[in-house]
Amino acid sequence: MKVFRRALKIKVIVVVAKCEIFYEGRAASYAEPHTRLIIVKTDGTVLVHERDGREPLNWQPSNSIISITEEDGNVVIVSKRIRPPEVLKIVLHEIYALMITHLSKTKLRVLGTEEDMVRQVALNPSIIEEGATLVSREVSTPHGRIDLVLRSKNGYLIVTEFKRSSADIDAVYQLRRYVEYYSKFHVNVKGVLVAPSISPRAQALLKKWGFKFVKRSPPIK
Amino acid sequence: MKVFRRALKIKVIVVVAKCEIFYEGRAASYAEPHTRLIIVKTDGTVLVHERDGREPLNWQPSNSIISITEEDGNVVIVSKRIRPPEVLKIVLHEIYALMITHLSKTKLRVLGTEEDMVRQVALNPSIIEEGATLVSREVSTPHGRIDLVLRSKNGYLIVTEFKRSSADIDAVYQLRRYVEYYSKFHVNVKGVLVAPSISPRAQALLKKWGFKFVKRSPPIK
Numbered sequence: 043m044k045v046f047r048r049a050l051k052i053k054v055i056v057v058v059a060k061c062e063i064f065y066e067g068r069a070a071s072y073a074e075p076h077t078r079l080i081i082v083k084t085d086g087t088v089l090v091h092e093r094d095g096r097e098p099l100n101w102q103p104s105n106s107i108i109s110i111t112e113e114d115g116n117v118v119i120v121s122k123r124i125r126p127p128e129v130l131k132i133v134l135h136e137i138y139a140l141m142i143t144h145l146s147k148t149k150l151r152v153l154g155t156e157e158d159m160v161r162q163v164a165l166n167p168s169i170i171e172e173g174a175t176l177v178s179r180e181v182s183t184p185h186g187r188i189d190l191v192l193r194s195k196n197g198y199l200i201v202t203e204f205k206r207s208s209a210d211i212d213a214v215y216q217l218r219r220y221v222e223y224y225s226k227f228h229v230n231v232k233g234v235l236v237a238p239s240i241s242p243r244a245q246a247l248l249k250k251w252g253f254k255f256v257k258r259s260p261p262i263k
Numbered sequence: 264m265k266v267f268r269r270a271l272k273i274k275v276i277v278v279v280a281k282c283e284i285f286y287e288g289r290a291a292s293y294a295e296p297h298t299r300l301i302i303v304k305t306d307g308t309v310l311v312h313e314r315d316g317r318e319p320l321n322w323q324p325s326n327s328i329i330s331i332t333e334e335d336g337n338v339v340i341v342s343k344r345i346r347p348p349e350v351l352k353i354v355l356h357e358i359y360a361l362m363i364t365h366l367s368k369t370k371l372r373v374l375g376t377e378e379d380m381v382r383q384v385a386l387n388p389s390i391i392e393e394g395a396t397l398v399s400r401e402v403s404t405p406h407g408r409i410d411l412v413l414r415s416k417n418g419y420l421i422v423t424e425f426k427r428s429s430a431d432i433d434a435v436y437q438l439r440r441y442v443e444y445y446s447k448f449h450v451n452v453k454g455v456l457v458a459p460s461i462s463p464r465a466q467a468l469l470k471k472w473g474f475k476f477v478k479r480s481p482p483i484k
Contacts, residue, residue: 054314056277056300058364066428070374072483076367079277081300085315093275093366094306096324100371103317129428139362143279145314146297150321153291207287207350262293 043117046110049142055082056143060136063090063100067128073099075135080119082108083145088121088130102130154260156206159236160189162261163202167192170234170256174200185219198230206260209237214247221253267331267338270363276303277362280355284311284321288349294320296356301340303329304366309342309351323351375481377427380457381410383482384423388413391455391477395421406440419451427481430458435468442474 049055057080063073073090078099081089086106089098102121106128109120119132160179167174173195181188192200201224203209203217213235221233233253240248240255248255270276278301284294299320300312306325313320323342327349330341340353381400388395394416402409413421422445424430424438434456442454454474461469461476469476 054300054312056279056362058277058362058366065371066374070427070481071371072374073369073371076369077365079275079302079364079366081312083312083315087315087317089312089317091275091302091304091310091366093368094304094308094325096308096310096322099369101317104315139364141277141279141360141362143300143360144298145279145300145312147314148294148297148320150286150292150294153293155291206291259293260291 043110043112045142046117050082050108050110051084051086053142054084054145056080056139056141057082057134057137058139059134060138061090062133062135064131064133065100065129067123067130068126071100075133077138080132080134082119082121086121088119088132090132100130100132102128106130151262153206154263156189156204156260158261158263159204159206159258163204163236163258164190169258170200170202170236171195183220183223185223186216188220194232198232199224200232200234202234202236205235205237207237208239208241209235209244209255210241211244211247213237214244214251214253217248217253218251221251264331264333264338266363271303271329271331272305272307274363275305275366277301277360277364278303278355278358279360281357281359282311283354283356285352285354286321286350288344288351289347292321296354298359301353301355303340307342309340309353311353321351321353323349327351372483374427375484377410377425377481379482379484380425380427380479384425384457384479385411390479391421391423391457392416404441404444406444407437409441415453419453420445421453421455423455423457426456426458428458429460429462430456430465430476431462432465432468434458435465435472435474438469438474439472442472 062075065071079091085104087104088102090100106121117134121130174192177191189204190202201220217233224231236256238259283296286292302310307327308325309323310319311321327342338355342351395413398412410425411423422441438454445452457477459480
């Protein structure tokens with residue numbers, strides 16, 4: 043009991059227990075004793091999960107008042123809201139596992155698009171190769187649209203292909219089509235694939251054809 | 264690794280880990296390595312929870328295809344959907360706790376109202392007292408509406424007060440008003456309080472005034 047109470051508001055309580063659940067608020071419900079996963083968060087949120095599905099079987103929102111008591115020898119978790127009046131009562135008949143754990147509070151970072159990646163490199167072509175300069179963006183060819191064309195400081199043309207997630211062999215084939223297309227007009231063309239990661243097969247193909255991989259993720263918005 | 268894989272589809276995996284999360288689907292997001300609670304259900308549902316709030320930080324719906332692999336020495340949970348294309352990738356940098364547990368799959372039972380309780384007793388007044396018969400339902404008095412009036416087999420009038428949840432002293436006072444009201448016309452009146460439970464103070468008051476408590480819950484719909 044003490045260990046539960048001390049954990050409230052500071053740590054997250056995760057319990058697997060055979061439990062019986064009484065809810066009364068805008069509606070009323072009852073769940074017979076069965077094995078469930080109960081999560082009590084630091085802000086008073088309570089979630090009761092079962093085997094399947096995204097939605098909890100029962101839940102109480104944040105700012106609920108949690109109390110943990112004993113009743114007929116069972117640990118009882120009660121979550122109350124005043125407005126609207128709502129009570130969720132969980133009677134733990136048997137506790138199979140108990141975790142009292144610290145959890146983080148972070149925010150998701152929404153990642154930029156492929157276009158955002160291209161824009162960043164266009165503003166600073168040295169990301170691809172020291173001293174490179176911008177030739178053109180979104181260059182249409184009979185084989186597709188090249189994201190970015192640069193020129194290296196010793197006169198090579200650099201054609202690029204950007205992927206916002208892991209690059210696979212399709213991306214390498216795509217890059218090769220662009221390189222072959224430009225090779226008809228220019229003697230020296232380099233191919234560069236830009237992505238946050240690359241599959242082993244794509245990496246091998248890239249190496250075989252003498253192209254370069256630049257590891258780069260979409261910018262965080 | 265094996266223990267994880269064997270658990271898939273049969274048991275629920277609950278992990279507390281320092282993890283990094285990559286999501287790409289209709290949008291894209293990234294969550295830096297932090298301590299989170301990850302739940303992988305038998306139907307492929309994935310939930311990632313943090314310290315506060317009802318909503319998971321990341322989630323994948325049921326019927327997602329889960330694979331658990333190793334990457335650079337880290338356990339990696341990948342959840343994929345084909346339509347719409349969506350990938351959630353969780354890289355576990357450090358595992359602090361791991362539970363592989365059976366959980367139940369039940370349904371909430373929606374409980375009936377106070378009216379449903381009254382209706383059941385009206386159909387079978389012996390629930391209150393052996394041989395009792397129905398006199399009247401919803402009897403208006405200057406002191407409020409009596410849920411049910413019965414007559415005992417030896418001629419007593421039985422006035423009742425129903426509560427769908429725990430009865431407190433207000434319920435006992437209410438019952439007393441009805442008993443006193445009827446006592447003006449009838450010599451013998453009994454008071455009965457019907458509820459799933461009663462507070463200790465209400466119980467004491469009930470005893471003091473010679474009323475009876477009948478333990479009864481709202482019917483399950």
